[in-house]
Amino acid sequence: MSRLEFFIDQSRCIGCQACVQACGECDTHRGTSMIHLEYVHRPTGVQTAPMVCMHCEDPTCAKVCPADAIKKDDNGVVLSAAKPRCVGCSNCVLGCPFGVPKMQVSIDLMMKCDMCYDRTSVGKKPMCATVCPSEALYFGERETLERKRREKPVNEFKFGQQTVRTKVNMMTSSEKDSIPIDVAELMAHETVQGETLWEAREGAPDAASFAVWDD
Amino acid sequence: MSELHKSGSPCGPLFAELCHRYVLMALKNLRAVIAGSFLGGIVLLGIVIGSLGGIHFDAELTFYAIGSILAASAIGYRFALWAERPPTRRYLSRGYQFLREGRQRPKKTIKRSLSIGTEKFVGQGFIRRRSIFRWIMHLCLSGGCTLAFAVTFPLVFGWVHFQPFLGDATRYEVRVLGVAVDSFSVHSSKAWLMFNLLNIAGVIVVVGVVMALYRRLTDPGERATQSFSEDFVPLLLIMAVATTGLALTVSYKWFGGDAHGILAIIHLICVLGLLFYIPFGKLFHMFQRICSFCVGWYKQEGAAGIQAHCARCSQPFASRMHIDDLKVVLDQLGFDYRYGTDAEAGHYQEICPACRRRLIALNQGQAIGR
Structure with missing residues (x-):
């Protein structure tokens, strides 16, 4: 496990949903898929983005938990909520800057991606990374990845004033050392036919192209 | 030094x-x-x-x-x-606040307290919905232990004692805090029940432990994440207490008190071990569950109150109280998720989880130039 790392490049996602299906096969949360596959803005684009737990070095979810239910193991994997402890308060769901934990309301239990603990703890790949055809979700050695990609893996995110470092890496431009999460630029800024649109970026698949609204 | x-x-x-x-x-x-x-x-x-x-x-x-x-x-x-801890303090003080405010409407407060208490502590419906097997297992463990504690603590503390009637040794009197509350014949079924309550509790607990051990040894998900100190030690301690307790009964009932002395000492050691494990291990969740009472109340109050709408998609996603409380807790914990300039400062807490995921995708795409 030590040499294998998780790398995500959301922009490579083709929205095939294989990860969503595979995730539900994981033994630690059998039958319930934990991965998020988000349509970035469905009315105006086809871009999808997978989101797994990033396994923060100083997990906000664990810190805001009132019941000490979220623990990090020696390898830095942030585990799903401990079943006897979780009180189902949703603090973690609302606290996580990546929007990862899922609240199972009926059973009073938060569940989230635990990097397929049953698999990665014995040297196997997580379910999602084994099935991802476009390698948007990649689990392997850093050197192998670096040979294959021109993008650079980083594990630092800036949410406004807060810097968050994670175990899972995300691919970004080779000139960058971190991924700043710009909110203001990407806010809803205009309304067309009652639908809010976000800042258009020319040529981007998620761009709010006005063309789709013109009959 | x-x-x-x-x-x-x-x-x-x-x-x-x-x-x-x-x-x-x-x-x-x-x-x-x-x-x-x-x-x-x-x-x-x-x-x-x-x-x-x-x-x-x-x-x-x-x-x-x-x-x-x-x-x-x-x-x-x-x-x-x-x-x-800041998040715990927040929920506990909110729970206290709801109870205090509820004094003006005592009927509603009592009704709500009872319904939350029954669901979370007695019926444990949230475990039933996880799995029937685990529900029965947990009811055996929590019910059996509660029954055993309810019998032993009053006896150990000297709150309850039995005393034969003067002149009629076949009748016993139950005295609570020195006051006679009940009496029964030693040959009655009531006497049998009274004297065997602890054995019954022991058997229930053993059933629960066996079910729990079976699950821990066979469930692949649990086997991947469990640890000996956190998950097996409490089960083994409870098992040791129950079996040595039952062994005392077996010893005096069927073996004429053989080895009763040493068994009593072993049982004492097991009980002390369990008592001292409770505050520092997994079993402390029985006290942490108090928080679930506050959370149950918090959710009901939150749902009835003003909702927070996502700053990005304008959809309601949590109660306003919850978001505002979380901002305070994050500050207390040393996190600062504020963004923007002072004039137009925003807080990441005002964005719903789905929009947070979308924002990350948008930013990643932007950074990578796709």
């Missing part, structure tokens, strides 16, 4: 070091030490007053009483440490 190190036997430095550490820890967690001492004191006082100044105290059970006082202190200490 160096002065202390020079003194005495080879154990000296180690002992001095331990004392030093203990004192530092106690000073750092002074409030928790006070809470622990307070709870221990309450139990001691309960024993002294409840046994009417020791008249009805059963000297055979002295070690159990001492263990209970020490365990109560440890539980008070751990509880205070836990309750001082």
Whole structure:
């Protein structure tokens, strides 16, 4: 496990949903898929983005938990909520800057991606990374990845004033050392036919192209 | 420290070091030490007053009483440490606030407290919905242990004792805090039930432990994440207490009291082990569950109140109270998720989880140039 790392490049996602299906096969949360596959803005684009737990070095979810239910193991994997402890308060769901934990309301239990603990703890790949055809979700050695990609893996995110470092890496431009999460630029800024649109970026698949609204 | 190190036997430095550490820890967690001492004191006082100044105290059970006082202190200490954490403090104080405000509508407050209490503590419906097997297992463990504690603590503390009638040794009188509340014939089924309540509890607990061990040994998900100290030790401790307790009955019923003395000592050691494990291990969740009562109430109040709407997609995603509370808790914990300039400062807490995921995708795409 030590040499294998998780790398995500959301922009490579083709929205095939294989990860969503595979995730539900994981033994630690059998039958319930934990991965998020988000349509970035469905009315105006086809871009999808997978989101797994990033396994923060100083997990906000664990810190805001009132019941000490979220623990990090020696390898830095942030585990799903401990079943006897979780009180189902949703603090973690609302606290996580990546929007990862899922609240199972009926059973009073938060569940989230635990990097397929049953698999990665014995040297196997997580379910999602084994099935991802476009390698948007990649689990392997850093050197192998670096040979294959021109993008650079980083594990630092800036949410406004807060810097968050994670175990899972995300691919970004080779000139960058971190991924700043710009909110203001990407806010809803205009309304067309009652639908809010976000800042258009020319040529981007998620761009709010006005063309789709013109009959 | 160096002065202390020079003194005495080879154990000296180690002992001095331990004392030093203990004192530092106690000073750092002074409030928790006070809470622990307070709870221990309450139990001691309960024993002294409840046994009417020791008249009805059963000297055979002295070690159990001492263990209970020490365990109560440890539980008070751990509880205070836990309750001082910002998110916990927030929920506990909110729970207290709801109860206090609810005094104006006592009927509604009592009804809601009972419904939350029944669901979370008695019926444990949230476990039933996880799995029926685990529900039965947990009811056996929690119900069996509660029954056993309910029988033993009043006996150990001298609150309840049995006394034969003068002139009629076949009838027993039940005295609670020195007051006769009931009487029964030793040949009645009631007597059988009274004298075997602890054995019944023991059997229920053993059933629960066996079910739990079966699950821990066969469930692939649990096998991947469980640890010996966190998940097996409590089960083995409970099992040891139940089986040695039942062995005492077996010994005096069918083997003429063979090995009863040594069994009693082993049982005592197991019980003390369990009592001291409670505050520091998995079993502490029985006290942490108090928070679920506050959370249940919090959710109902939140749903009835103003909702927070996502700053990006304008959809409601949580209660306004929850988002505002979380901002305070994040500040207390040293996180700062504010963004933008002072003039147009925003808080990441105002964005719904789905929009947070989308924002990350948008930013990643932007950074990578796709």
